[in-house]
Amino acid sequence: MLVGNFLFWIVIIVVAVLIFRAFTQRPGPHNSGQPGWGTPPPPGSPGPGAEQILGERYARGEIDEDEYQRRLATLRGKPPGPTQS
Template sequence: MMYWYGHGGWMWPWMVVGNLLFWIVIVVVAVLAYRAFTQRSGPPGSGHPGWGTAPSPPAPGHGPGAEQILGERYARGEIDEEEYQRRLATLRGKPPGPTES
């Protein structure tokens, strides 16, 4: 058996563990760097998501419409029927009907 500088043959397991830890650290750093750079698609201040800028509003036709939101508020009981009808008429461009005051 080979001896390294008088330490005996028990040093080789520590060398193997050291090499494994070294390569594990290198791979983890590489993966984290890759993920960090691929999640951001532009330099700071470019307006791309991931750099602390506000997201752009959704395109028209995406997300709930005004009438749907109004219907949900009516269903939850946040507004009464009269207010629902009045706001719905306003959204549809019709004059609101008579109101009870």
């Protein structure tokens, strides 16, 4: 009877931990320890910078190189000009 009681509470604790983790972790196989989707960042922590977001859009192919360079120059306060290599 003591063993049955012990196993019952172990199962309850394991289920509670799994439910907690399911609601607090980002979905998908690539959990990097970041807050889940739709979770606001903790107070005082900076969000991703504009240049980082722009770089991610370029990497995903949403914008081409000319658009990337033009927007990057705008973010840095430089007049857009010919692309320098």
